[in-house]
Amino acid sequence: MKYLGPLAKDNPVLVQVLGVCSALAVTAQxxxxxxxxxxxxxxxxxxxLIISLMRSTIPxxxxxxxxxxxxxxxxxxxxxxxxxxxYEVSKMLxxxxxxxxxxxxxxxxxxxxxxxxxxxxxxxDGVMNGLGYGLVLVVVGTFRELFGTGTLxxxxxxxxxxxxxxxxxxxxMILPPMALILVGSLxxxxxxxxxxxx
Amino acid sequence: xxxxxxxxxxxxxxxxMVFAYFLGxxxxxxxxxxxxxxxxLGVAVSFVLAVTVPVNYLIDKYLLxxxxxxxxxxxxxxxxxxxxxxxxxxxxIAGIVQLLEMVIERFSPAxxxxxxxxxxxxxxxxxxxxxxxxxxxxxxxxxxxxxxxALGSGLxxxxxxxxxxxxxxRLRYSDIPKPLQGNGIAYIITGLLxxxxxxxxxx
Numbered sequence: 001m002k003y004l005g006p007l008a009k010d011n012p013v014l015v016q017v018l019g020v021c022s023a024l025a026v027t028a029q030x031x032x033x034x035x036x037x038x039x040x041x042x043x044x045x046x047x048x049l050i051i052s053l054m055r056s057t058i059p060x061x062x063x064x065x066x067x068x069x070x071x072x073x074x075x076x077x078x079x080x081x082x083x084x085x086x087y088e089v090s091k092m093l094x095x096x097x098x099x100x101x102x103x104x105x106x107x108x109x110x111x112x113x114x115x116x117x118x119x120x121x122x123x124x125d126g127v128m129n130g131l132g133y134g135l136v137l138v139v140v141g142t143f144r145e146l147f148g149t150g151t152l153x154x155x156x157x158x159x160x161x162x163x164x165x166x167x168x169x170x171x172x173m174i175l176p177p178m179a180l181i182l183v184g185s186l187x188x189x190x191x192x193x194x195x196x197x198x
Numbered sequence: 199x200x201x202x203x204x205x206x207x208x209x210x211x212x213x214x215m216v217f218a219y220f221l222g223x224x225x226x227x228x229x230x231x232x233x234x235x236x237x238x239l240g241v242a243v244s245f246v247l248a249v250t251v252p253v254n255y256l257i258d259k260y261l262l263x264x265x266x267x268x269x270x271x272x273x274x275x276x277x278x279x280x281x282x283x284x285x286x287x288x289x290x291i292a293g294i295v296q297l298l299e300m301v302i303e304r305f306s307p308a309x310x311x312x313x314x315x316x317x318x319x320x321x322x323x324x325x326x327x328x329x330x331x332x333x334x335x336x337x338x339x340x341x342x343x344x345x346x347x348a349l350g351s352g353l354x355x356x357x358x359x360x361x362x363x364x365x366x367x368r369l370r371y372s373d374i375p376k377p378l379q380g381n382g383i384a385y386i387i388t389g390l391l392x393x394x395x396x397x398x399x400x401x
């Protein structure tokens with residue numbers, strides 16, 4: 001139970017404001033958002049595990065460089081994997097896969113958790129933070145694709161009768177600034193919910 | 199010359215790092231409490247971008263790209279090291295930031311006082327790595343183009359963070375619903391600023 005925090009209460013994006021940097025640009029559609037979420041989860045979990053295994057051998061002075069090297073190696077693996085098996089999506093994500101390296105969530109978890117905990121808790125912590133981040137991406141991606149283009153995962157989900165009745169896709173949702181406004185609204189909802197729980 | 203200026207204007211206004219690609223959002227949100235510190239960080243980001251992007255451009259062109267090593271040895275022409283670019287770029291950036299810090303500390307203590315706290319932060323700022331990765335994707339013909347792109351992106355980032363900090367200073371006196379205070383409203387303001395910047399698309 002104590003590991004579930006990152007999904008809502010300590011959500012890295014909504015509460016700690018980490019890692020928004022690269023990610024929101026990929027949420028115009030659901031599919032790249034899901035792929036991005038999975039990639040970050042994999043990198044976060046594995047780098048947490050590796051750093052945690054090496055934590056007693058890393059000299060504290062150069063730990064940032066070591067962390068960067070571990071993370072960028074993992075990101076290269078993920079990047080090559082995406083290019084080999086999901087070429088279309090990797091084109092859509094373009095530079096944002098590379099930018100996982102500088103995602104503050106990953107460096108933040110390495111510094112705050114993996115350096116002081118054993119391998120198994122670190123692995124779980126990595127997975128949970130990755131998923132908490134992914135959750136935001138998927139929610140934002142769902143909203144933007146549904147209202148922006150009327151599709152989900154590229155399948156049309158809105159019935160034709162809607163359009164015949166005069167419904168129009170909201171082109172504004174596809175533009176980058178809407179991602180920010182949606183995240184702002186999510187924070188609002190989360191904060192209101194937290195207060196009513198208390 | 200014309201092409202250089204085009205790239206510059208484009209990267210300041212249309213492909214703005216913050217509003218179009220959300221790069222450097224972490225520090226953008228964290229360091230925008232006052233205009234003065236925001237300006238300091240903005241200058242530091244522009245400076246580091248303007249140095250690292252051309253360097254990475256040269257490294258990409260003469261070491262990493264497919265066939266880039268041909269100038270060293272005919273038989274290396276077939277090598278494609280571009281999969282290494284991520285790790286090389288980040289290492290170059292971390293190295294240059296460290297170097298800059300030392301050089302600035304030695305030659306301009308005043309500038310060091312102003313930028314000092316921000317420089318180490320910048321090594322892991324997504325805007326910096328993003329600048330190099332976009333440079334690689336855009337395939338600029340000469341190093342001058344990449345410099346003009348880097349300078350434009352840096353100034354665009356500076357513009358964004360200073361504008362945002364100025365709004366945020368005013369925000370202290372306005373009446374915002376409690377759950378929306380702090381980060382919530384910060385995101386929404388950034389979104390609205392971004393919508394404003396979309397107007398430049400016509401240029």
